[in-house]
Amino acid sequence: MSSQARTGGSGFVVEGRRILTSFHVIEGAVDIRLSKTGHFKRWPAKIAAIGPDVDLATLEVVEDAEGFFSDLAPVTWSDELAPLRSRVTVRGYPLGGTGLSVTEGVVSRIESKNYRLGPTSDMLPGTLLVIQIDAAINGGNSGGPAFDASDRVVGVAFQGIDNAQNIGYLIPRRSLEPTSTRHVKPWPEELPSSTWWTYRFARGASRIQVCAAT
Numbered sequence: 001m002s003s004q005a006r007t008g009g010s011g012f013v014v015e016g017r018r019i020l021t022s023f024h025v026i027e028g029a030v031d032i033r034l035s036k037t038g039h040f041k042r043w044p045a046k047i048a049a050i051g052p053d054v055d056l057a058t059l060e061v062v063e064d065a066e067g068f069f070s071d072l073a074p075v076t077w078s079d080e081l082a083p084l085r086s087r088v089t090v091r092g093y094p095l096g097g098t099g100l101s102v103t104e105g106v107v108s109r110i111e112s113k114n115y116r117l118g119p120t121s122d123m124l125p126g127t128l129l130v131i132q133i134d135a136a137i138n139g140g141n142s143g144g145p146a147f148d149a150s151d152r153v154v155g156v157a158f159q160g161i162d163n164a165q166n167i168g169y170l171i172p173r174r175s176l177e178p179t180s181t182r183h184v185k186p187w188p189e190e191l192p193s194s195t196w197w198t199y200r201f202a203r204g205a206s207r208i209q210v211c212a213a214t
Helices: 065-069 193-202
Strands: 005-014 020-021 029-036 043-051 056-061 087-092 101-113 130-135 143-149 153-160 167-170 206-211
Touching: 005 087, 020 206, 029 056, 056 065, 087 130, 087 153, 087 167, 087 206, 101 167
Parallel strands: 005 206, 029 206
Antiparallel strands: 005 020, 020 056, 029 043, 043 056, 087 101, 087 143, 101 130, 130 167, 143 153, 153 167
């Protein structure tokens, strides 16, 4: 039996008072806490829906939702695929600090890929679109939004490449729609107790810091 672990990532507010983040950030977690810049409080959250094949999940605040959303607004989405050489800004909370990190880059490649992480990710290339950018995406950035020059979200940060500088990948907005009935399924309200213990010791807790829309 493995010991309890903690993971962290980024997220942002979407319509319906939900938080969008990466599935791999909350996979197996039994305790999910949300935080915001400038607040010491941690808001407990639960999984509302998951899309493992697109590495996405939505979360719901379970306590003091009014307080959590009091100074946060849903993002505005771009209806277009970010073109090559267009400028993007990635916001999130990577390792190395506690404040919001903002990195800028340009779209350098658009190709098909699968959204799995790890050494097997290239065995089956996949057919889902990804956006490669020349801005670094580090641990903790996963689930954070990427904005275009008009402050519209064009994608979600989900992967970097170890031992490579200034290479990151975004899940484009096209793959998120409608967060997406093709890929996302509701999360059960309760899990059997045996499953609960498996999840508890497999991963433990996740802390997700939520980016403001502006």
